[in-house]
Every structure is written in structure tokens, then in C-alpha cells.
Amino acid sequence: MFLFVLYVILSSSGIILFKLGSSDMSIRFLNSQLNMNIPFLSVLGLLCYLISFVLWMIIISKSDVSFIVPLGLGLTNVLILVGSVVVLKEEINLYAICGIVLILVGTLLINKG
Secondary structure, three states: OOHHHHHHHHHHHHHHHHHHHHEEEEEEEEEEEEEEEEEHHHHHHHHHHHHHHHHHHHHHOOHHHHHHHHHHHHHHHHHHHHHHHHHHOOOOOOHHHHHHHHHHHHHHHHHHH
């Protein structure tokens, strides 16, 4: 259970951190050389996402895929939406709220059986 919660937090945080740093990111070719500027927040986000991927492989190997995948994806999507509102100051509308409710209800229904 701890690995699963850590996976959801790291996966969601990785995406949000990458987004925070992506405004200053640039990749160009100068004089036939690749020039990259990758901000610290983007690197940190990629690191979080990489660790979450490794955790996901461990979690899947020890769990029923039909149970853990819908739960993991659903909770990660909800946490990303909440994080984008809190951290990125994005606005959500009624459709997004309905989507969250549908994801949570769907995840509960799939895992009820």
C-alpha cells in the first residue's frame, strides 16, 4: 500500500514539476550541435516520474492488474487535476468536476467486484 501511495504522489508530482519548469526549457541546434536548457524543476519532475515508473513495475508484478491499474490511473489523474489547480493555478470547470466524479465512481465499481 505504501509503494502504491508513493507511486501516485511521485507520478503526479513529476508531471506537475515538469510543467512548472517547462516554460524555461529550450532545445535548439546551433552550429550542428544540440543545445539544451533543461531547468531544475523539469529535471526534478523527470526524476520523480522515473522513480514512479520503477515503483509501478514493482507494484504491477505483485498485484492483480485488473485491480491496480484502474485504481492507479484513476487516482493519479485526479491528483494531477487537483495539483494543477493548487500549484499551477489552473481553473477547472463543471466538466472536469464531473470527470473526477466519474473516474472515482468507475474506479470504485471496477474494484468492488
